Amino acid sequence: MKIRDILLSVTAAAALGTSASAMECETITLGAAISLTGKYATNGVHAQNGYEFAITKIAENGGVQIGDKCYNFDVIYYDDESKGDRGATLAERLIQQDGVQYMLGPYSSGLTKAIAPITEKYGIPMVEAEGASRSLFNQGYKYLFAVLSTSEQYLASAITLAAERATAEGRDPSEVTVAIAVENDPFSLDIRAGVMEDAARYGMNVIIDEKLPRDLSDMTAILTKVKLVKPDVLIVSGHSKGAATAVRQIGEQRINVPMVAITHCEAADVTGNFGDFAENFLCSTQWAETLTYEDPIFGTAANYETEFKAAYPEYATKKVPYQTAQASAAVYVYADAFTRAGSLDKDAVRDAIAATDLATFYGQIKFSDAGNNIAKPMVLRQIQGGEYNVVAPSNFASHDLVWPRP
Amino acid sequence: MTKNTLLYAVLVAATVAAPFLFPSYTAFLATLWLFIIVALTWDMTGGQMGYNSLGNIFFYGTGMYTGAVIAIGLYFPVGEWTDASRSEVFSVTASQYYTGMIIGIPGAGLFCGLCAFIIGPLFFGLRGPYFAIGTLGLAIAAGEIVSNIEWLGGGQGISMPHSPLHPDFEKVLIYFLYAGLGVVLFGFLRWFYSTRFGAAINAIRDDEEKAEAMGIHTLRYKTITWAISAVFVGMAGAISAFQLIHFEPLETAYQTINLGIFMVVCVLLGGKGTLWGPVIGAVLFHVFKEVTWNYILGGQWVALGLLIVIIVVFFQDGLMGYLKHVRPGWFGIKVDTKGATS
Numbered sequence: 001m002k003i004r005d006i007l008l009s010v011t012a013a014a015a016l017g018t019s020a021s022a023m024e025c026e027t028i029t030l031g032a033a034i035s036l037t038g039k040y041a042t043n044g045v046h047a048q049n050g051y052e053f054a055i056t057k058i059a060e061n062g063g064v065q066i067g068d069k070c071y072n073f074d075v076i077y078y079d080d081e082s083k084g085d086r087g088a089t090l091a092e093r094l095i096q097q098d099g100v101q102y103m104l105g106p107y108s109s110g111l112t113k114a115i116a117p118i119t120e121k122y123g124i125p126m127v128e129a130e131g132a133s134r135s136l137f138n139q140g141y142k143y144l145f146a147v148l149s150t151s152e153q154y155l156a157s158a159i160t161l162a163a164e165r166a167t168a169e170g171r172d173p174s175e176v177t178v179a180i181a182v183e184n185d186p187f188s189l190d191i192r193a194g195v196m197e198d199a200a201r202y203g204m205n206v207i208i209d210e211k212l213p214r215d216l217s218d219m220t221a222i223l224t225k226v227k228l229v230k231p232d233v234l235i236v237s238g239h240s241k242g243a244a245t246a247v248r249q250i251g252e253q254r255i256n257v258p259m260v261a262i263t264h265c266e267a268a269d270v271t272g273n274f275g276d277f278a279e280n281f282l283c284s285t286q287w288a289e290t291l292t293y294e295d296p297i298f299g300t301a302a303n304y305e306t307e308f309k310a311a312y313p314e315y316a317t318k319k320v321p322y323q324t325a326q327a328s329a330a331v332y333v334y335a336d337a338f339t340r341a342g343s344l345d346k347d348a349v350r351d352a353i354a355a356t357d358l359a360t361f362y363g364q365i366k367f368s369d370a371g372n373n374i375a376k377p378m379v380l381r382q383i384q385g386g387e388y389n390v391v392a393p394s395n396f397a398s399h400d401l402v403w404p405r406p
Numbered sequence: 407m408t409k410n411t412l413l414y415a416v417l418v419a420a421t422v423a424a425p426f427l428f429p430s431y432t433a434f435l436a437t438l439w440l441f442i443i444v445a446l447t448w449d450m451t452g453g454q455m456g457y458n459s460l461g462n463i464f465f466y467g468t469g470m471y472t473g474a475v476i477a478i479g480l481y482f483p484v485g486e487w488t489d490a491s492r493s494e495v496f497s498v499t500a501s502q503y504y505t506g507m508i509i510g511i512p513g514a515g516l517f518c519g520l521c522a523f524i525i526g527p528l529f530f531g532l533r534g535p536y537f538a539i540g541t542l543g544l545a546i547a548a549g550e551i552v553s554n555i556e557w558l559g560g561g562q563g564i565s566m567p568h569s570p571l572h573p574d575f576e577k578v579l580i581y582f583l584y585a586g587l588g589v590v591l592f593g594f595l596r597w598f599y600s601t602r603f604g605a606a607i608n609a610i611r612d613d614e615e616k617a618e619a620m621g622i623h624t625l626r627y628k629t630i631t632w633a634i635s636a637v638f639v640g641m642a643g644a645i646s647a648f649q650l651i652h653f654e655p656l657e658t659a660y661q662t663i664n665l666g667i668f669m670v671v672c673v674l675l676g677g678k679g680t681l682w683g684p685v686i687g688a689v690l691f692h693v694f695k696e697v698t699w700n701y702i703l704g705g706q707w708v709a710l711g712l713l714i715v716i717i718v719v720f721f722q723d724g725l726m727g728y729l730k731h732v733r734p735g736w737f738g739i740k741v742d743t744k745g746a747t748s
Contacts, residue, residue: 037704079703084563085658088650089433096430110654113565117651121573135490135562140497152491184553184561186490186654193491211554211561214656 025063025070028338030331031100032075033090033115035107038082039214042240043267043323044107047130050327051075051104053308054298058331061297064338071338073331080106084114091118100124101346104330107323108239109133109151109186116144125350127333129326133186134193137370144371145353147329147362151187152194153378154284155235157392158261159198161282161380162233165259165403174203179231179257181222181246183238184211191237191263207231216242223253233259243268251277258404261380266319271386278383280405285379287322287362288390290398297332298361304328319388329362421589425581432577436649438692439584443642444665445672445684446591447635452670453679454599455631456611457530461541463666464548465518465636467659469643471552472514474564477506477648488559498567506567511583511644518640519633526629533614542662549660563654566647580649584642591638596681598634607631611679668695671710674717677726686725 032051035044055073063070076098080087087106094100095118103119105112105128112131116139119126125143132151136144163173178199182188192209199206207229210222216238226234234257236246243264250260251274265271265283287293289305298304305320308328315324333356338344341352358365363376380392382401389399425432444462451457478487481502486492498506525544532540553561569576598604606627609617618624646653653659660666668691676687698709721728730737 083657083661083664084652084654085646085650085661088652089437092433096433110563113563113652113654114650114658117565117568121569121576121651133490133562135565138490138492138495139565140495184656186562189560189562190490214561 025059025072027074028064028071028102028344029098029100030073030075030102030104030334031091031094031098032104033078033080033087033094033106033111035082035111036077036079038080039241040082040107040111040239043130043264043321044082046267046321046323047107047327048077049308049312050129050324051331053311053324054328054331056311057297057307057328058335064335066338066342066344073334075104076100080111082108082111084110087111087114088118091115095119095122095124101344102126102334102349104128104327104334105130105146109136109190112136112144113186116141119143123346123350125346125353127330127353129330130323131187133190134372135186135190137368137372141371143350145333145356145367146372147333147365147376148286148326148373149376149378150372151190152197154191154194154263155237155261155282155380156194156198157378157380158233158235158259158282158284159195159202159204161392161401161403162259163202163204165401166232174205176202176204176233177229177231178204178206178233178235179208179226179229180206180235181208181210181212181219181226182236183214183216183242185214185239187239188237188242188263191235195235212238212242216245219245219249220253223249223255226255226257227253231257233257233261236260236262238263240264240268243270244273247274247278247281256405260405264321265381265383266388267321267323269318271383271388272318275386279386280402281383282391283381283383283388285322285381285388286376287325288379288381288388289320290390291363291379291396293359293361293363295332295358295360297335298328301325301361304361325362329360329365332360332362333358333365418589421585425578429574432581434692434696436577436581436584438689439581439588440642440646441668441672441688441692442588442685443584443591443638444669445676445688446588446595447638448669449673449678449680449684450595450607450635451628451632453673453683454604454611455607455628456614457628457632458534458538458670459541459632460538460662460666460670461543461545462635462639462669463660463662464541464545465522465639466643466646466665467545467548467552467655467661468521469514469518469640470647470653470659471558471564471655472517472640473510473644473647474566474653475558476510476513477503477567478564480506480509485557488557488562488564490559490562496567498570500570503567503570507648510648511641514644515637515641518643519637522633522636523629526632527625530625530628530632542666545660545662545666549656549662552659553655559654561654561656563652563658564647565652566650568651569648580645583645583648587638587641587645592681592685599681603627603630608679671714671717674724675713675721677724677728680724680726683724683726690725 059072063072078090103126107130109131120141120143127145129147134150162176166173166176182192243262247270261282263284270278289301291301294300308320309315336358337352341348366375368374381388382391390396391401606622672687672691673684677683698706734741
């Protein structure tokens with residue numbers, strides 16, 4: 001991998017040295033351990049594509065200006081095989097052997113939790129886009145920054161919606177019953193915690209609270225239970241595989257729950273893969289191409305989607321997942337921070353990242369002291385007629401919620 | 407004898423010098439020592455005693471968790487520390503960190519030894535494949551149980567206290583913890599296999615019924631051997647916990663299909679039932695793994711599978727067994743090439 005990269009960059013440099021004026025930029029090397037194989041491979045690739053797309057876009061827009069020089073990004077990737085200990089080893093290698101001074105995040109909260117202690121130890125800034133668990137932001141890390149909203153917010157607004165609907169029907173929100181089935185991993189456990197907190201606030205009764213195995217491909221047992229106890233709301237979370245399994249089996253077993261809320265709909269392409277089965281599911285998303293966000297590099301959110309699909313034709317028939325958009329946003333944060341820092345010094349860059357207050361196609365980005373983005377809301381979309389329509393929060397909602405699911 | 411002493415002196419010197427000669431490879435070398443430790447301990451039961459355990463990773467995972475619970479629990483409530491939604495940031499002083507390490511690592515070893523004493527008698531009634539599958543089940547079950555204990559962080563895993571040291575120094579410290587444990591283990595085994603006790607476990611491997619008939623209390627010997635290996639694996643696990651800083655139950659601590667199988671492959675590669683076999687096997691395997699994982703990314707598991715097939719089909723006795731066959735002189739075996747004429 002490393003040797004190939006060196007060879008590639010040497011040949012590229014040789015080729016470029018003789019031609020083109022826009023290519024005179026020097027290179028800033030970022031490092032990333034990302035899941036290219038293993039259970040997170042789908043989303044690992046989504047994230048990698050997001051990184052690469054942003055790097056290309058930034059280069060097309062003249063690169064990163066630091067002083068009177070311009071720079072383009074290049075990333076050294078390793079495959080962490082979706083395993084934490086491997087991720088930690090690779091982070092160590094990127095920093096120690098490859099001399100990487102700035103890191104991009106891996107995919108998933110679990111991997112980020114494994115890698116963050118390493119980058120923190122060496123004082124290497126890491127801007128990550130795919131680790132949302134709150135447990136990342138109570139460790140006192142100073143070099144970890146996340147562009148996305150934390151995971152307890154993912155499905156909490158579904159509970160609020162259910163409460164509103166119950167009130168509209170003349171029922172007390174505390175009569176609403178909730179079933180939760182989440183994968184036993186840092187991300188989904190945090191989703192569960194957020195839902196539990198909100199359900200408790202309304203006095204709702206959580207009648208099923210189950211943890212699913214990793215790499216889940218079967219949840220029929222839990223669905224049978226759901227069919228028996230008939231909750232008003234069913235919450236499922238388990239990355240892309242969890243989303244695919246949930247949509248398929250809820251459809252196959254004809255589970256008629258008034259509201260089903262899941263994560264990772266777009267990343268698993270549930271509308272494309274399961275069609276009608278996905279109808280009326282609620283999907284949490286960090287970002288939607290219909291939102292009115294904008295920046296000078298990527299244009300509007302809608303423009304990002306169009307250009308990304310042009311660059312990566314394999315996404316032509318599906319939604320561009322937010323995992324990709326936020327990965328691009330992470331690279332953009334670096335570009336912005338380098339420019340403001342006016343230096344390649346990693347601590348100057350770290351301080352510039354901490355001071356980020358940036359409007360992007362992905363939403364506003366501003367970090368708390370703990371490193372999470374506190375400026376961007378989560379959005380809840382419902383699949384209606386095969387389309388993803390925003391139904392919450394109310395100031396973004398373009399469509400009404402279909403309740404109960406037919 | 408002097409030649410051997412010289413060899414050992416050179417190896418120890420190389421061990422001490424390695425992290426200073428190749429500073430950017432220290433983490434790699436530390437992991438190499440981990441492989442050597444788990445391979446040597448696996449061989450105690452698998453090679454020397456004839457009991458092929460697939461569950462030694464249980465002691466590794468349990469060692470990690472015990473080390474973590476001791477290091478954290480000495481100063482903080484573990485349940486609060488592992489609560490993912492806590493808002494408080496705990497800070498750990500240098501003396502707290504080192505006290506946790508000094509008590510946590512041996513504590514983990516002792517706890518794992520104790521576990522082996524308790525579960526040993528349950529498992530040593532099983533022979534052959536039943537023992538292998540039984541111990542594998544133990545490791546898998548333990549991972550699932552731990553992943554549902556919220557006090558231990560459940561599926562979130564545990565984040566260890568952070569080292570107050572400069573990372574370059576800490577890396578060297580972790581290396582020497584592993585290397586020290588590995589050297590002690592090797593020295594111990596060199597002596598252990600030469601004792602009556604060593605002869606007894608070899609007798610169990612060769613014919614357990616006969617060994618019993620000779621008056622060897624086989625269960626006691628088997629359990630003690632497993633417990634000793636558990637102490638070392640548990641300590642290695644605790645060192646890993648300090649090295650990795652964050653770990654979770656299913657893929658890091660009780661990683662049955664990775665380290666749990668790799669330790670067996672190391673021993674098979676080097677040669678079962680020999681003192682040096684596991685060490686050589688671990689070195690070869692670790693280098694092979696790093697090379698394939700870095701240069702033929704995507705094909706690494708295929709390469710590993712191929713390696714296992716080749717060993718099992720062509721080199722069943724491992725490298726040491728192969729060398730013994732082609733170069734018996736190196737092992738002090740005299741072969742009468744002229745045949746039995748004189």
